[in-house]
Amino acid sequence: MRTLIILALLAGLAGCTRWSLDHHLNNAYHAYDEGDCETAMLELSQAERKSRSRAYMQPEISLLRGQCLERQSLFVDAQQTYNFIIGRYPTSEYAYRARARLETLEKLGQINTGSPAKATPASL
Helix, strand or coil: CHHHHHHHHHHHHHHHHHHHHHHHHHHHHHHHHHHCCCHHHHHHHHHHHCCCCCHHHHHHHHHHHHHHHHHHHCHHHHHHHHHHHHHHHHCCHCCCCCCCHHHHHHHHCCCCCCCCCCCCCCCC
């Protein structure tokens, strides 16, 4: 009987954690739709904390974070976020979307994916 109660409690806790993750992710999408990226970023951080054991959620969270960074005109940060998704989850749907966002940013002139800047020593 005790074993059954413990198993039921563990199953309930696992469900609550998933519910909390979904709740924060839904709130983040809602805030993004309303143009409130500060709230969306906060909700994404909370969702990320809840999803540590669910690595499959990370690309979705990161993509929405990149879109918020774009709305805040933080294009280099958005580019880095998209590159993270592409590098870490190259075959996912979100990597495809991240590549499309990078192409769009480059065509709009917001980022330059050409050669990286080179450091040169100052001449005296």
